Amino acid sequence: MRHAAVTYGAALAAMLAAGCGYTPPGKPNPADRPRTPAQITDFDFLFQQNCTGCHGDDGKFGPAPPLNDPIFLAIVPDAELLDVITNGRDGTPMPAFARRLEGPLEEDQIKIIAEGLKKHWKSSKLSEDKLPPYTVAAKDEATSTADTEAGKKVFARACASCHGDNGQGSSEGHKPGRINDPDLLSLMSNQTLRRIIITGRPDLGMPSFAEDDGRPGDYQPLTSEEIDALVALLASWRNQPRSGATVTLNVRK
Amino acid sequence: MKQDSPMMQHLKHAAAWCDHRLGISEVWLPMMRHPVPKSVEGPMGWWYVFGSASLTFLMIQILTGIGLAMVYVPSASEAYESLLYLDYEQPLGWFLRALHYYAGSGMVVMVLVHMTQVFLQGAYKYPRELTWVVGVFLLLCVLGMFFSGQILRWDPDAYWGLAVAGSMAGRVPFLGPVIVHTLLGGDIIGGESLSRFFTLHVFVIPGALLGLLAVHLWLVLRCGVSKPPRPGESVDPRTYDAEYEQELKNGVPFLGEAMVKDMLFSALATIVVVLIASILGPKGPTDPPLPTMGGANPRPEWPFLWIFAMLALSPRDVETFIMLVFPVVVIVILVLVPFVSNRGERSPSRRPVAVLVVIVTYTALGVLTYLGATAPWSPKMHAWTGDAIPVSMVERSNVSELVGSTVFQYKNCRNCHALDGIGGRRGPDLTDVGTRLTRDQLIDQVSNGTPGGGLMPAFGKQITPAEMTILVDFLVSLRPEGTKPAGWATPEPSLGEAPPQAAASTDDRDET
Numbered sequence: 001m002r003h004a005a006v007t008y009g010a011a012l013a014a015m016l017a018a019g020c021g022y023t024p025p026g027k028p029n030p031a032d033r034p035r036t037p038a039q040i041t042d043f044d045f046l047f048q049q050n051c052t053g054c055h056g057d058d059g060k061f062g063p064a065p066p067l068n069d070p071i072f073l074a075i076v077p078d079a080e081l082l083d084v085i086t087n088g089r090d091g092t093p094m095p096a097f098a099r100r101l102e103g104p105l106e107e108d109q110i111k112i113i114a115e116g117l118k119k120h121w122k123s124s125k126l127s128e129d130k131l132p133p134y135t136v137a138a139k140d141e142a143t144s145t146a147d148t149e150a151g152k153k154v155f156a157r158a159c160a161s162c163h164g165d166n167g168q169g170s171s172e173g174h175k176p177g178r179i180n181d182p183d184l185l186s187l188m189s190n191q192t193l194r195r196i197i198i199t200g201r202p203d204l205g206m207p208s209f210a211e212d213d214g215r216p217g218d219y220q221p222l223t224s225e226e227i228d229a230l231v232a233l234l235a236s237w238r239n240q241p242r243s244g245a246t247v248t249l250n251v252r253k
Numbered sequence: 254m255k256q257d258s259p260m261m262q263h264l265k266h267a268a269a270w271c272d273h274r275l276g277i278s279e280v281w282l283p284m285m286r287h288p289v290p291k292s293v294e295g296p297m298g299w300w301y302v303f304g305s306a307s308l309t310f311l312m313i314q315i316l317t318g319i320g321l322a323m324v325y326v327p328s329a330s331e332a333y334e335s336l337l338y339l340d341y342e343q344p345l346g347w348f349l350r351a352l353h354y355y356a357g358s359g360m361v362v363m364v365l366v367h368m369t370q371v372f373l374q375g376a377y378k379y380p381r382e383l384t385w386v387v388g389v390f391l392l393l394c395v396l397g398m399f400f401s402g403q404i405l406r407w408d409p410d411a412y413w414g415l416a417v418a419g420s421m422a423g424r425v426p427f428l429g430p431v432i433v434h435t436l437l438g439g440d441i442i443g444g445e446s447l448s449r450f451f452t453l454h455v456f457v458i459p460g461a462l463l464g465l466l467a468v469h470l471w472l473v474l475r476c477g478v479s480k481p482p483r484p485g486e487s488v489d490p491r492t493y494d495a496e497y498e499q500e501l502k503n504g505v506p507f508l509g510e511a512m513v514k515d516m517l518f519s520a521l522a523t524i525v526v527v528l529i530a531s532i533l534g535p536k537g538p539t540d541p542p543l544p545t546m547g548g549a550n551p552r553p554e555w556p557f558l559w560i561f562a563m564l565a566l567s568p569r570d571v572e573t574f575i576m577l578v579f580p581v582v583v584i585v586i587l588v589l590v591p592f593v594s595n596r597g598e599r600s601p602s603r604r605p606v607a608v609l610v611v612i613v614t615y616t617a618l619g620v621l622t623y624l625g626a627t628a629p630w631s632p633k634m635h636a637w638t639g640d641a642i643p644v645s646m647v648e649r650s651n652v653s654e655l656v657g658s659t660v661f662q663y664k665n666c667r668n669c670h671a672l673d674g675i676g677g678r679r680g681p682d683l684t685d686v687g688t689r690l691t692r693d694q695l696i697d698q699v700s701n702g703t704p705g706g707g708l709m710p711a712f713g714k715q716i717t718p719a720e721m722t723i724l725v726d727f728l729v730s731l732r733p734e735g736t737k738p739a740g741w742a743t744p745e746p747s748l749g750e751a752p753p754q755a756a757a758s759t760d761d762r763d764e765t
Binding site for chain 2: 024025026027028030033034035036037048049050051052053054056057061062063064093094095104169175176177178179181182183184186187188204
């Protein structure tokens with residue numbers, strides 16, 4: 001009898017102790033405390049709300065160039081990341097995110113994203129020294145004929161097998177489609193072109209400047225000058241007359 | 254017999270003195286023991302528990318409300334912060350808020366169930382018409398408490414709820430401006446508006462509610478509890494009183510099984526509400542009260558979602574009618590119920606119209622509430638930067654289509670148009686739009702929007718020709734693998750090689 005009483009007493013005490021330490025699921029979690037948009041300083045949340053729409057969940061498999069890309073993060077200068085997120089890229093669908101330019105983010109939030117990209121996804125295995133520099137030679141569109149001619153040779157060696165002899169597209173292998181389209185090229189900056197040539201699209205199967213997937217057997221990694229020549233060639237296609245493809249807007253009054 | 258101790262004698266004397274002055278055993282006890290029809294003791298008596306459950310929730314509301322009022326600061330600059338203090342710092346403050354919200358919700362549910370039971374069982378008929386009418390106004394008080402309570406949260410839901418209420422009131426002919434001024438404590442929403450709603454929530458509406466409740470309870474005592482209905486027993490005002498008096502001669506005291514049923518059900522309802530409150534936690538406050546926040550997604554509280562949906566889905570011309578005339582019509586109909594039918598059968602099995610009215614009303618309210626909760630007509634403000642393009646679309650896209658989809662996001666198309674079900678629902682989901690519209694039709698739709706000033710704005714002046722071309726490349730590509738774009742004509746053998754029309758209509762762009 002006494003034994004039973006002790007057992008029940010102990011059980012009751014244990015239940016009470018458990019009850020005191022128990023947190024009901026309805027108790028608000030301090031981490032969920034509401035914040036103004038300007039108070040959010042969490043990289044994952046900022047990235048999800050502002051970047052995934054174009055750059056994809058987890059920074060890849062989006063339509064825009066992946067940010068979770070080891071080569072890109074190895075070569076892109078910190079200042080460039082900060083500048084592009086702040087001011088956007090003129091003429092392209094990359095918008096300015098700074099509040100002073102009518103964007104949604106405060107300057108310190110932009111800094112959190114810019115710095116967070118490398119913190120989260122940069123690989124320590126890749127050294128910047130062995131990669132071509134990020135910055136393009138000709139930011140504007142001025143290119144010389146010599147560059148374009150050199151570009152054609154590089155194109156035949158490094159790009160034509162997938163993109164067609166003149167960038168008109170090819171049915172072989174992956175489906176890259178036509179890249180000599182002036183409308184398409186007018187929405188891509190020279191810097192973006194250089195970056196894509198260097199990094200490829202690892203998420204979508206486009207090889208980087210150094211990989212020989214789908215390229216001739218004697219393929220050698222492209223040099224920085226060759227990449228600039230390619231950019232010059234693509235930039236020259238941008239200025240081609242449009243082949244009747246331009247849309248005429250039919251704005252009703 | 255053992256003599257009481259002097260202490261006990263004094264106590265008994267004091268109790269008798271109080272009883273004599275207060276009339277407890279003379280007036281109150283007989284009142285509690287008032288007879289109710291015998292069949293209330295049976296299983297039918299369980300239909301009679303919802304009114305007392307509403308009363309139990311009211312008690313919880315008063316107690317939790319007092320607790321909350323000790324911490325809550327009814328000032329525009331501190332109200333929101335004081336709620337955060339309750340949620341995150343005050344021990345069990347969050348539970349107090351949660352219980353106040355869910356017991357309030359429970360009160361609305363119980364009042365509605367109670368009214369539905371009274372309606373279905375014809376308990377509002379002679380001589381209980383006035384009990385019903387007072388009940389209708391009690392329902393309005395409970396809804397008024399819910400609305401004014403939401404305003405006290407002082408978050409975007411509250412702010413915009415007030416803005417909508419203000420602009421609705423502003424449409425009242427002649428008196429509109431005066432009502433708005435009185436309601437908001439000025440011409441615009443500000444600190445005074447919060448003070449007004451605090452006063453409404455804590456003094457004015459509860460005062461009216463308790464007054465009406467006293468009348469309601471007195472009427473219940475005075476007219477007696479209705480007998481559970483049986484098919485074939487009909488109410489005739491000429492003979493009802495005598496029949497009911499006869500019924501009560503075989504009646505049982507309320508202070509017996511009837512009360513036990515009430516208490517058991519109220520206890521169960523309280524346990525359910527306490528559990529819900531501790532599992533779901535307090536409601537809001539949502540984002541901080543910044544009227545400039547473009548991404549705010551305000552919603553009215555659940556008892557008002559149906560009217561929110563009705564307003565959103567109705568043509569503009571009938572808005573004022575729904576805001577001002579419709580509620581009055583509903584209230585008048587509810588008040589008139591016992592006067593339109595105050596005699597005849599009470600059993601639901603003999604009153605198909607009443608049953609049908611209940612089914613139709615609750616179905617309509619349910620559907621509208623669901624629509625109000627999902628609000629597919631509201632744009633999703635973060636979709637363009639936050640909702641990724643589905644990976645399957647990215648993987649099958651060519652370069653133009655990839656850049657086209659970034660233009661799609663950049664131009665905020667996603668805020669109204671979902672892809673694979675993700676994104677805004679204001680416009681159609683565009684996952685298969687390439688099978689429905691040709692290149693030309695897409696260009697026309699994007700440039701000019703919906704004809705006649707419809708839902709979709711015209712983007713023609715906000716988009717460059719290059720962006721349009723690339724965007725439409727992407728839209729045309731939105732179709733299941735292997736299907737042809739809309740407008741693709743299969744060559745007829747007799748005519749030789751007919752050109753594919755969709756591809757050739759505007760340009761020579763690659764359609765494969």
